[in-house]
Amino acid sequence: MSISPAExxxxxxxxxxxxxxxLLIGGTSIxxxxxxxxxxxxxxxxxxxxxxxxxxxxxxxxxxxxFLEATxxxxxxxxxxxxxERFLGKRGKIISGSIFIFLYYCLMxxxxxxxxxxxxxxxxxxxxxxxxxxxSYAFFGVVFALIIAAxxxxxxxxxxxxxxxxFIAYFALIGxxxxxxxxNRLIPSSWAKMTLAAPMLFSAFGYHNIVPPLTxxxxxxxxxxxWAILIGSLIPFVVYTIWQWMIIGxxxxxxxxxxxxxxxxxxxxxxSMTGYRWLPKISQVFxxxxxxxxxxxxxxxxxxxxxxxIKIKNSxxxxxxxxxxxxxxxxxxxxxxxxxFVIAIGIAGxxxxxxxxxxxxxxxxxxxRYIHKLExxxxxxxxKKTLVFLFLFGAFVFFLEIYILVFGQH
Numbered sequence: 001m002s003i004s005p006a007e008x009x010x011x012x013x014x015x016x017x018x019x020x021x022x023l024l025i026g027g028t029s030i031x032x033x034x035x036x037x038x039x040x041x042x043x044x045x046x047x048x049x050x051x052x053x054x055x056x057x058x059x060x061x062x063x064x065x066x067f068l069e070a071t072x073x074x075x076x077x078x079x080x081x082x083x084x085e086r087f088l089g090k091r092g093k094i095i096s097g098s099i100f101i102f103l104y105y106c107l108m109x110x111x112x113x114x115x116x117x118x119x120x121x122x123x124x125x126x127x128x129x130x131x132x133x134x135x136s137y138a139f140f141g142v143v144f145a146l147i148i149a150a151x152x153x154x155x156x157x158x159x160x161x162x163x164x165x166x167f168i169a170y171f172a173l174i175g176x177x178x179x180x181x182x183x184n185r186l187i188p189s190s191w192a193k194m195t196l197a198a199p200m201l202f203s204a205f206g207y208h209n210i211v212p213p214l215t216x217x218x219x220x221x222x223x224x225x226x227w228a229i230l231i232g233s234l235i236p237f238v239v240y241t242i243w244q245w246m247i248i249g250x251x252x253x254x255x256x257x258x259x260x261x262x263x264x265x266x267x268x269x270x271x272s273m274t275g276y277r278w279l280p281k282i283s284q285v286f287x288x289x290x291x292x293x294x295x296x297x298x299x300x301x302x303x304x305x306x307x308x309x310i311k312i313k314n315s316x317x318x319x320x321x322x323x324x325x326x327x328x329x330x331x332x333x334x335x336x337x338x339x340x341f342v343i344a345i346g347i348a349g350x351x352x353x354x355x356x357x358x359x360x361x362x363x364x365x366x367x368x369r370y371i372h373k374l375e376x377x378x379x380x381x382x383x384k385k386t387l388v389f390l391f392l393f394g395a396f397v398f399f400l401e402i403y404i405l406v407f408g409q410h
Contacts, residue, residue, distance in 0.1 A: 018227045020156045021214050023163050025207045025232025028297025030166070030239060031290050035267065035283065037204060037240055038247035039260040041197040045189035046248045050241060052194045053201060057237040059358070059393055060205035062380055064229045066361040066390075067208050069379040071215045072222060073368055079212045079301075079308035080356070087367040096360060097309070103352035104209065104302050108295070108330035113338035115291040116140035118284065137334050141327040148299050149323050152217050155296050162293050169286035173267070174242060176276050180250035188253075199350035199401045205236060208357040209301035222379065302326050350401030358394030362387050 041049035070083055084096035120136030131139050147154060211229070218224050247256065247266055255269050267283035270276075303326045310325075312318035366387050368374045380386060 013221065013223045013227070017218050017221070017224050018231065020160075021218065021225065021228035022231040022235065024156065024159055024210060024214065024297060025228060026235030027159050027163050027166070027293030028207045028210050028301075029205055029233065029236040029294075031204070031294040033200075034204060034236075034240060034243065034290065035287070037197070037200060038244045039256060039266060040200050041244055042248045042251075042253065042256045043190065043196060044193040046186040046245060047189050048191050048194035049197060049244050049248060052197050053237065053240055053244065055393075056198055056201040056205055057233060059390060060202070060207075061229060061233045062386075062390055063358055063361040063394070064208055064211060064233060065226065065380045066365045066387075067211045067357075068215060068222065068225050068229065069376070070361060070364040070368060071212045072220055073374055073376070074212075076216050077304075077308060078216075079305045080209075080360075081305065081309045083212075083364055084360075087364045087372070096356070097305075099352050099355055100209075100305060101302075103356065104298055104305075105330050105333070107298050108302070108327075109333045109338055111291050111295045111298070112137055112140060112330055112334040115288065115295060116334070118288045118291070119143070122288075134335055137331055141331045144295060144299055145323045145327045147296065148303050148326065149319055152213070152300070155300055159293060159296055162289050162296075166286060166289040166293060169282050169289060170239065170243075172282045173270075173279070173286060174246055176274050176279055176282075177246045177250050177270050180273060181246060182249055185252070186245070186249040195396075195400060196404065198397045199354070199404060201240075202350060202353045202358065202397055204240060205233060206353050206357050207232060207297065208361065209305075210297045213300060213304040226379065299326060350404075351398065354394055354398040354401065358397065359391060362391045362394065 038049070041052070044052070070087070071078070074082055074086070080100050081093055081097050085093040088096065116136040116139070117132070119140055120131035123139065124131045147158060207229075211225070214228070215225050251266065251269055251273065255273075256266070259266050259269050267279055271279040303322050306322050306325050307318070310318070310322065312321060365380075366384075369376070369378065370384070382389075
């Protein structure tokens with residue numbers, strides 16, 4: 001039984017639910033890759049970087065609302081597979097499902113490769129037992145499988161704690177670097193290079209995968225979810241904007257370009273400029289917390305996605321099987337050769353994010369509103385003109401990713 005957006009709008013709201021959902025959305029969006037955003041956007045300068053970040057945020061907020069609208073037309077437990085089959089047919093289901101599982105398995109491999117050694121090192125010191133190599137990957141997978149199996153309430157509470165730690169580490173980094181910010185470095189602009197950061201920012205605002213499970217967890221309350229999407233997507237927007245302000249305004253362009261060419265973390269440059277030797281440790285803490293919060297959102301959404309497609313009546317067996325199917329493939333891929341899949345997410349991420357989080361929600365809502373003519377109160381105003389404009393913007397970023405892949409960033 002589905003809940004229409006009109007019915008869902010009438011439900012009372014709980015600000016506790018809104019805060020919880022907002023932090024899960026924000027935590028899913030913010031990843032350790034945030035540290036690399038200014039390495040790309042700095043080529044344009046701060047004002048163009050701010051503008052493209054704002055435009056991408058507006059776009060991703062809008063498509064998140066559209067994804068919510070499509071979700072409210074569905075039965076409880078539905079995810080991308082059921083949505084695509086209902087509105088786009090079996091071919092659309094296969095395409096959407098294949099892109100989803102490939103993209104998010106690749107993301108999980110990247111999290112395994114980057115996060116497992118860091119988490120293993122932490123617990124090695126606590127337990128006094130070395131957790132390295134494949135043992136760290138296995139440990140990482142088991143820990144997250146237990147958390148995901150425990151359910152959204154446990155994920156929610158853990159995410160609260162991790163987001164507090166994430167913000168503390170973030171503000172420590174900002175506090176260390178903000179004293180170097182100079183107006184002279186913020187003024188220069190190259191507007192022609194502004195759009196080059198768009199594909200990376202698409203990935204940096206990716207939270208749509210967690211909208212369906214959150215919507216059904218909060219009983220289809222559209223008001224709560226609209227607030228959660230607004231606040232949750234605003235969190236990374238503010239975090240990214242202040243971070244770009246500090247790096248672009250505080251670090252000379254030559255140093256940023258050198259870090260970009262060498263693939264080095266910008267925090268290494270900050271350490272050399274500020275003299276704060278604790279900066280690498282703080283950036284590691286930020287990176288670990290960012291990976292864990294993102295992993296929680298991605299892993300839970302994969303679990304929910306698979307739950308939508310696999311029909312097993314016994315709930316205990318189903319949960320165990322879904323956990324195995326969620327974590328074993330990325331564990332095996334990481335064991336074989338994590339670098340291949342990290343490269344794959346670099347190539348396919350822009351396409352996958354642009355399709356799943358951009359074009360797909362627009363397509364689903366267009367079919368639901370204007371072809372199936374489902375009765376509802378649109379959650380995003382503007383009608384067909386808004387959907388066409390958003391589709392063109394998403395298609396532009398999609399083809400920009402092809403241009404960057406072929407010709408590189410110049």
